[in-house]
Amino acid sequence: MSVLLEVQDLAVAYGHIDAVKGVSFQLEEGKITALVGANGAGKSTTLLALSGLLHPKAGSVRFAGEDITGLAPHQIVRRGIVQVAEGRAILTTLTVRENLDLGAYTRRDRAGVADSLARVFHLFPLLEERTRQYAGNLSGGEQQMLAIGRGLMAKPRLLLLDEPSMGLAPLMVQEIFRTLVEINRDGLTVLLVEQNVRQALKISAQGYVLETGLVVLADTGASLLVNPKVAEHYLGG
Amino acid sequence: MEAFADFWATYSTLIFTVGIHALLALSLWLTLSCGLLSLANAAFMGIGAYTAALLTLHLHWPFPMVLAAGGLAPAVVALVIGAPTLRLSGVYLAMATLAFGEVTRILVLNLEITGGPEGLNGIPLLTTWWHIVLILAAAGYALARLRRSRMGRAFEAIREDEVAARMMGIDVEGHKLAAFTLGAVLAGLAGALNAHSTFFISPREYGFENAVDILTMTILGGISSLIGPVLGATILTLLPELLRFLHAYRLAVNGLILIGVVLFLPTGLWDSRRLGQMLRAWRTRWEGKP
CATH class of the missing domain: 3.40.50.300 (P-loop containing nucleotide triphosphate hydrolases)
Known part of the structure; x- marks a missing residue:
């Protein structure tokens, strides 16, 4: 290893x-x-x-x-190296989708980003149902899912x-x-x-x-x- | 036609001022969109105004080049002072930029080339209405594009949560400097246009009071969209004129209206999210009727 x-x-x-x-x-x-x-x-x-x-x-x-x-x-x-912060540090005034898109900020490969998004939605189906909701309206658990999902969007x-x-x-x-x-x-x-x-x-x-x-x-x-x-x-x- | 000519003769100055103020409000909107509370934009406007006026008076540059220089000069200054001051945030940044504004004002007040307290006189009136409309439209278009761009999204993330933005791989320092500098370009352009539409400029016009005025226009209009700052600038420029019939009470009533807006509409007059909710509520009520 x-x-x-x-x-x-x-x-x-x-x-x-x-x-x-x-x-x-x-x-x-x-x-x-x-x-x-x-x-x-x-x-x-x-x-x-x-x-x-x-x-x-x-x-x-x-x-x-x-x-x-x-x-x-x-x-x-x-x-x-991507960190998912303590206390989640999601952007509460943006929607779930906007948060996820920002997670892929450093990437320029569109197809790859679309793949990552599909993977995140597969891991957290709840997020796919709430793409247009403001992240601030999610429960604590959902916010944590979003934070992890956003971290994965960077393809770390x-x-x-x-x-x-x-x-x-x-x-x-x-x-x-x-x-x-x-x-x-x-x-x-x-x-x-x-x-x-x-x-x-x-x-x-x-x-x-x-x-x-x-x-x-x-x-x-x-x-x-x-x-x-x-x-x-x-x-x- | 004659009626229009009369109207234009009386109000053209006011309309010019509305346009220039709108440009200033947009310049601050840009800075605020990255979460920077800056009081330097009045000074940037002054630097643009003086640079432009001096180039016209002494070197007789063509007007388009004068305008470009008026936008560039404060940008260079913003790059230099931005690197150390933008480490500060919130009130501390406001204080540092305020100090910068005062230093600029006092410098202009004491330099020979700027005409000291008397300012510069006899600046040719080269600004026409379409200059203002064109530059305002171009600025509005560029900012609308910027908002949807990678850079715009980075600004938004930084404004919402700097730490989160860093964790997403956004170069926070670089973007802050960009927002500050681009804001200075717009403020400088407004200054250059202003200098060539008023015949005369003096250090008094670019001090603390103006910095606060620009901030008031932007916040009053609301920073959730580009319409807000333009609306705020228009209202704050026209309001004192519309209240002229109140004579001595004019400024007091002006202040009361501002307090009212801030108390009851804390996100500004034009809040896209609130307006959307109101529209939806209206529509459901309309459709709910038999």
Whole structure:
């Protein structure tokens, strides 16, 4: 298996506060990798640094053999890394369709964009029924679907997901995770940041546990699920 | 025919002003469409006006070239000041652009070539009605095309949510600079047209008050479509004239009308979405009748 993304000693600070203190991990192509941990462990900060929204203080990020450390967000998107933000960050005053079209902003291959749209509608039939509705009128779960759909419209090589289950009803959480598995089956590499540790590790090939800005455990998803430390701290004993 | 000649003699200045204000409102609409609250457009108008007037007075350039230079000069300035200031957003950007406007005004007030506080006199009246109509129509057409273009959609995304726009791969800084600069071009054109229709220009015409006026016209009309700013500019230019019979109370009533509009129609007079809903409601009521 080849490594798609390699993070070396990545450190990110907000002013004087070190949120991420030197984490290293790698993502295998075509696999789901989970980054789990408690609130404030530095998971979201790591993701934001990968997508260029935050500037790393130290360390390096290599994507498909290229050093992308410190590139601007739009340059990173063009290389195929697309983030689905926490809190969904959809454009509420635009329609569902307009949101999806904007997702394909960086692409110029019309036929390919049409294919992606069909694929998104296949994954989320609900979105196809609501193409002309304003995104702000969707429920939380539907907005999350739209956010993921919009991310897929960019035809990423790597999808970064920040807390996709946050604030959703349990059934909707199941639905979102089921879709992630399906997306991954198409060959898309996924990095998943989650507080819902059990669900995240279940679908992940590889997992990393973050604590106060450091990687404290790294193993396969299945092994982490049965690791007593993980069980004690994150799975409620 | 004679009646028209009389009417034109009396009101042509006012009609010219409506057109120029409409162009200014559209220039700010463009800047706002990318989410930038800028108070620099009055200064851009001034830079365009002075550049154009000086080229006509001293170098006797042909009018089309003068107009082009009037649009280009503020664009160059916008590119230079935009790079550092556009990192700011909201009120902070408004303050920075306001400061830029004041610096420009004071510079013009103290330079020799601009005639200082006396301004420039004896600018030939080269602007005709069709210049204004043509440029306004061209600007309207270009902006309508822009709205539907890739760039227009990027502007919209940036205005709605900058972080989301970045995540979609939009070069936020580049697009903001483009919106700011293109807005400066339109404001500069308005300035050049204005200078050649009023015979005389002075620094007073391009200060803070005018910056606020342009903002008021645009917001009052509504920024959801291109009709809004043009409507706002027309109303705000004509209203003081229509209220002339109120004499001393004119400006007070003018202000009250503005407050009323802002209170009851916060999205502006022309809100395409609201108008669409009203039309649909009307239609259902009409069809519902036996």
